Amino acid sequence: MTRLPGGKKERRLGLMVSLPPHVHVREGTSAIMLDVVVALLPALAVAVYFFGLRVMTLSLVSVCACVVLELGYQTLLKKPITAWDGSAMVTGLLLAMCLPVTIPYGLLLLGDAFAIIVVKQLYGGIGRNVFNPALCARAFLASFPVQLSTFTSPTAYIPVWGHVDADAVASATPLASLQAGKLPAEPLRYLFVGMTGGSMGETCALLLLLGGAFLVLRHVISPRIPLSYLGTVALLTVLFPMGNDPVTWMLCQLFSGGLMLGAVFMATDYTTSPVTHGGQIAYGIGCGVITVLIRYFGAYPEGVCYAILIMNAFAWLLDRALRPRRLGGRLRGLLGRKTEVRP
Amino acid sequence: MREPFFGGVRLVDQKAASRRKQIGSVPAPELMTFPMNLCPSCPAVPCVRVGERVRMGQKIGEGGEAGVPVHSSVSGTVLAVEPRPTAAGEAFLAVVVKNDALDTPAPDIQPRERIETRSAEELLHIIREAGVVDLDGGGAPTHARLRAARGRVDFLILNGMEGEPYLTGEYRLLMERPGEIVAGAAILRQILGVKETCLAVERTRGEAIDLFEDTGFLTKNGIRLVPLPPKYPLGTDRELARMVARRRVPLRGKAEDVGVFVLDVATAAAIARAVLDGVSFVSRIVTVAGGAVRRTRNCEVRIGTPLRALVSAASGFRGEPYKVLVGGPMTGVAQFDLEVPVEKTTSALLALTGAEDVPPEPPRCIRCGRCVSVCPMGLLPMYLSIYAARRDFRMLDKLELDLCTECGACAYICPGRVPLVHQLRMAKHEKRMSETGGDALAGR
Numbered sequence: 001m002t003r004l005p006g007g008k009k010e011r012r013l014g015l016m017v018s019l020p021p022h023v024h025v026r027e028g029t030s031a032i033m034l035d036v037v038v039a040l041l042p043a044l045a046v047a048v049y050f051f052g053l054r055v056m057t058l059s060l061v062s063v064c065a066c067v068v069l070e071l072g073y074q075t076l077l078k079k080p081i082t083a084w085d086g087s088a089m090v091t092g093l094l095l096a097m098c099l100p101v102t103i104p105y106g107l108l109l110l111g112d113a114f115a116i117i118v119v120k121q122l123y124g125g126i127g128r129n130v131f132n133p134a135l136c137a138r139a140f141l142a143s144f145p146v147q148l149s150t151f152t153s154p155t156a157y158i159p160v161w162g163h164v165d166a167d168a169v170a171s172a173t174p175l176a177s178l179q180a181g182k183l184p185a186e187p188l189r190y191l192f193v194g195m196t197g198g199s200m201g202e203t204c205a206l207l208l209l210l211g212g213a214f215l216v217l218r219h220v221i222s223p224r225i226p227l228s229y230l231g232t233v234a235l236l237t238v239l240f241p242m243g244n245d246p247v248t249w250m251l252c253q254l255f256s257g258g259l260m261l262g263a264v265f266m267a268t269d270y271t272t273s274p275v276t277h278g279g280q281i282a283y284g285i286g287c288g289v290i291t292v293l294i295r296y297f298g299a300y301p302e303g304v305c306y307a308i309l310i311m312n313a314f315a316w317l318l319d320r321a322l323r324p325r326r327l328g329g330r331l332r333g334l335l336g337r338k339t340e341v342r343p
Numbered sequence: 344m345r346e347p348f349f350g351g352v353r354l355v356d357q358k359a360a361s362r363r364k365q366i367g368s369v370p371a372p373e374l375m376t377f378p379m380n381l382c383p384s385c386p387a388v389p390c391v392r393v394g395e396r397v398r399m400g401q402k403i404g405e406g407g408e409a410g411v412p413v414h415s416s417v418s419g420t421v422l423a424v425e426p427r428p429t430a431a432g433e434a435f436l437a438v439v440v441k442n443d444a445l446d447t448p449a450p451d452i453q454p455r456e457r458i459e460t461r462s463a464e465e466l467l468h469i470i471r472e473a474g475v476v477d478l479d480g481g482g483a484p485t486h487a488r489l490r491a492a493r494g495r496v497d498f499l500i501l502n503g504m505e506g507e508p509y510l511t512g513e514y515r516l517l518m519e520r521p522g523e524i525v526a527g528a529a530i531l532r533q534i535l536g537v538k539e540t541c542l543a544v545e546r547t548r549g550e551a552i553d554l555f556e557d558t559g560f561l562t563k564n565g566i567r568l569v570p571l572p573p574k575y576p577l578g579t580d581r582e583l584a585r586m587v588a589r590r591r592v593p594l595r596g597k598a599e600d601v602g603v604f605v606l607d608v609a610t611a612a613a614i615a616r617a618v619l620d621g622v623s624f625v626s627r628i629v630t631v632a633g634g635a636v637r638r639t640r641n642c643e644v645r646i647g648t649p650l651r652a653l654v655s656a657a658s659g660f661r662g663e664p665y666k667v668l669v670g671g672p673m674t675g676v677a678q679f680d681l682e683v684p685v686e687k688t689t690s691a692l693l694a695l696t697g698a699e700d701v702p703p704e705p706p707r708c709i710r711c712g713r714c715v716s717v718c719p720m721g722l723l724p725m726y727l728s729i730y731a732a733r734r735d736f737r738m739l740d741k742l743e744l745d746l747c748t749e750c751g752a753c754a755y756i757c758p759g760r761v762p763l764v765h766q767l768r769m770a771k772h773e774k775r776m777s778e779t780g781g782d783a784l785a786g787r
Contacts, residue, residue: 013663013664013667013681014663014675015665015666015667015678016665016666017666017676017677017678018677018681019677019761019762019765019768020672020673020674020675020677020749020751020754020764021672021673021674021751021754021755021764022666022668022672022673022675022677022693022695022700023354023508023638023672023699023700023755024356024700024701024755024760025352025671025701025755025756025757025758026753028701028704028758028759028760029707029709029758029759031758032709032711032758054596059642067428080705082707085707087709126707126709127707127708127709127710146487159600218591220366222716236727243606270709270710270712271709271710272710273710274712274745275451275710275712275715275725276712276715276722276723277715277716280712281467319723319726323721323723323742324715324718324721324722325721325722
């Protein structure tokens with residue numbers, strides 16, 4: 001309010017002053033996280049169908065535990081509360097989905113606590129953690145090898161509560177036969193729809209891919225990471241097959257284990273993946289190469305979890321090395337070298 | 344195949360309320376304020392004294408060597424020559440004129456004929472004396488840009504993109520006064536000697552495109568219409584040179600460096616009026632819009648009119664506005680005072696309600712990378728923000744902070760609501776201060 005000549009005074013308007021832009025996109029962090037949950041639900045529903053209601057209770061417990069743990073941690077340490085933004089919910093759901101259905105509730109809660117407190121909050125919370133919380137927790141839970149490697153066949157009865165007699169329900173997973181250099185016993189289409197042994201949310205390649213397509217259409221993720229990851233695995237397995245049917249071998253590799261869940265939902269985790277387009281492609285290729293190396297030469301049948309965790313450590317480096325192309329017509333090559341491009 | 348445009352954002356254009364509103368007029372109020380920095384790069388010096396009578400179109404501020412003069416848009420008496428608040432938020436030396444409502448014109452306003460016989464230098468002089476500046480954003484003196492570009496350019500792009508939401512002034516100009524734009528283009532061609540002239544508009548301006556294509560009005564006058572996708576910020580010189588002329592502007596260069604001259608349609612029309620009608624630049628089209636405005640309008644407003652008069656012309660506010668902006672919502676300046684005057688670069692007065700933006704939230708980067716995807720300059724806003732918080736000027740240099748144009752695309756798209764434009768602008772300021780040895784917070 002300025003003084004007008006003549007000393008007129010008027011009521012002051014309570015105007016908000018801020019720097020531009022003065023409009024923003026409607027969808028915030030929680031809308032994005034909600035999209036991820038929606039994309040995961042079909043695969044989860046199939047898991048409930050194949051592995052029973054315990055899938056549902058485990059997922060719910062895990063989701064609630066993650067949100068409560070984040071809320072508790074932030075309340076106790078008087079930090080800004082981000083527990084309701086949905087990221088803890090996604091972590092809880094993803095962790096449950098990459099564990100076997102026979103996992104005891106206690107171990108699941110231990111994993112949730114590790115993911116939220118050690119991996120996420122101690123590093124500064126959403127946007128700051130170096131490693132994917134769900135995958136880190138899964139790697140941490142591998143210190144209980146028996147519980148982590150008891151996979152059930154889709155037809156076995158699993159009680160919702162209480163102890164599961166591991167020996168009674170155990171079945172071989174397609175990954176185990178792949179590691180032994182043999183094609184899995186079940187037909188390929190079973191692998192595709194998820195009628196096979198494995199962690200509860202990882203078996204249905206079809207619906208995980210559909211979930212990924214949904215996320216791409218909603219612009220939540222770009223297809224760069226999943227495509228480069230799956231493409232690398234496909235290329236390497238078709239070039240170096242075991243047995244004499246390279247294409248079936250490749251498809252079995254693609255549709256078994258945690259590859260789909262990993263490539264679509266874990267490797268694309270915002271916080272732990274590169275943001276530049278070149279970086280994302282290099283990251284996907286790196287994930288693919290390490291996955292195949294572990295699957296072929298490792299002692300452990302599944303390489304997705306460790307491949308993504310290893311590549312997580314390179315996210316910032318890849319961003320730095322593969323910066324976007326400039327409009328000015330110069331191409332920024334590896335390590336900041338400048339290359340002239342003719343107009 | 345036109346080159347695809349990477350980056351940028353698709354904005355909700357919010358133009359429905361004002362795009363069909365014909366250009367109206369706003370009565371000039373009793374007091375008019377003319378800040379001397381209407382051309383910000385080279386402010387004018389007042390050449391009238393308090394108490395002196397001025398006529399409409401009379402020069403009241405003498406432009407410097409490279410600048411342009413300031414004219415009174417009304418006739419009346421000079422009431423004061425003193426610093427007054429401006430829309431940029433700082434006070435600047437201004438001439439306050441008491442309007443006598445007679446609109447007595449200055450004697451030297453005469454229509455000109457036989458323009459084609461005039462030399463380029465003569466035309467440039469007319470444009471300078473009329474006070475024409477680039478009406479979109481910067482407010483650089485047009486005559487100086489034209490003079491520097493003479494002989495170096497062969498491609499003229501008339502910029503009718505108007506990519507920011509709410510703004511419809513240029514669109515109405517295209518619909519109602521295309522003759523002025525075409526006449527302006529002819530004068531520009533005469534000055535620059537360009538071979539090709541294009542008019543770039545957003546593809547969404549269907550009615551204007553249909554109008555020109557049906558009547559063949561532009562083609563007849565040697566202007567090619569180029570509809571472009573509705574992506575923000577496609578209306579910058581750099582993008583237009585690439586999309587329309589298919590030439591890549593060097594990283595720190597200008598469109599002129601690759602032989603392209605870009606001028607917005609409003610400035611082209613102003614040049615036509617200055618040269619043909621002989622009138623100085625004393626009024627422009629301003630969109631008055633936003634959810635807190637009773638009557639959305641496009642109006643021809645005299646420079647120097649206080650914002651308050653514009654609000655009255657729009658029948659006042661509907662309830663209490665949340666923000667009042669001068670300019671578009673992506674780059675406009677939020678106002679705290681409605682006494683500041685309309686300037687030459689004022690494209691709009693927007694009164695927004697709280698519902699027109701998302702509610703403020705504590706910022707939190709989730710590393711989603713959307714800012715990197717949308718940055719038209721190919722920068723990494725997310726990393727720039729991190730290094731800005733650390734005041735790591737060496738890294739900011741390496742990541743080329745200086746290329747940031749503050750278009751606002753990154754901050755618009757950010758789901759974590761990080762005020763990236765604010766942070767980067769502060770970082771530039773602090774960097775400048777650290778280089779000049781000054782205190783970053785001096786004068787604040």
